[in-house]
Amino acid sequence: MSVSAEKFKNVMARVATMVTVVTATGEGGPTGLTVSAFTSVSADPAIVLVCIDKATASVDAMLDAPGYTVNFLPEGTSDEAMLFATHDADKFGNSSWRHASTPDAGPVLESAFAYLECMTIKRAEVGDHWVIYGEVAALGLGDDGVAPLIWHDRGFAKLAE
Numbered sequence: 001m002s003v004s005a006e007k008f009k010n011v012m013a014r015v016a017t018m019v020t021v022v023t024a025t026g027e028g029g030p031t032g033l034t035v036s037a038f039t040s041v042s043a044d045p046a047i048v049l050v051c052i053d054k055a056t057a058s059v060d061a062m063l064d065a066p067g068y069t070v071n072f073l074p075e076g077t078s079d080e081a082m083l084f085a086t087h088d089a090d091k092f093g094n095s096s097w098r099h100a101s102t103p104d105a106g107p108v109l110e111s112a113f114a115y116l117e118c119m120t121i122k123r124a125e126v127g128d129h130w131v132i133y134g135e136v137a138a139l140g141l142g143d144d145g146v147a148p149l150i151w152h153d154r155g156f157a158k159l160a161e
């Protein structure tokens, strides 16, 4: 017996998550969207997963791409998070980014305090999302002490001091 989607979403709204922007480089150019459904899966080898809603415009490009980049957003970048959560926005025209060092990964956002360039190793259709597993091919980490942007209770939040 399954629970109602609304009640499930109410529970998940209370679970604080990181805010990432997942990007890929497809035949049509760069694509990307804001994603909180990110998880580290394995450390050796380094493997992560992201969950992409089938209803997004980005899902086909994310599935077709050979890899992707997970950009971890710092506190103070909620505008950029909302830019990448807005369909039809000029996402890459209105953000600063560079090409990944891994040719098959996605753009690296200049604002990211850390990023993981991944090669897709598995795609799983689960419910109303696609789960895309990636093996980390390269990564970057900025200065210590940068606070992450948090999503909690359907809004942006800060870590307590």
Ligand SMILES: Cc1cc2nc3c(=O)[nH]c(=O)nc-3n(C[C@H](O)[C@H](O)[C@H](O)COP(=O)(O)O)c2cc1C
Pocket (backbone or CB within 6 Å): 019, 032, 033, 034, 035, 036, 037, 038, 051, 052, 053, 054, 056, 057, 058, 059, 081, 082, 084, 085, 086, 087, 088, 151
């Ligand atoms: C904080 C936040 C977290 C989100 N997390 C996810 C997620 O984990 N997976 C997903 O598919 N969409 C997520 N979204 C929604 C997408 O970012 C949104 O549907 C976006 O418009 C998709 O871009 P597109 O329509 O250009 O494909 C999230 C949005 C926000 C604001």
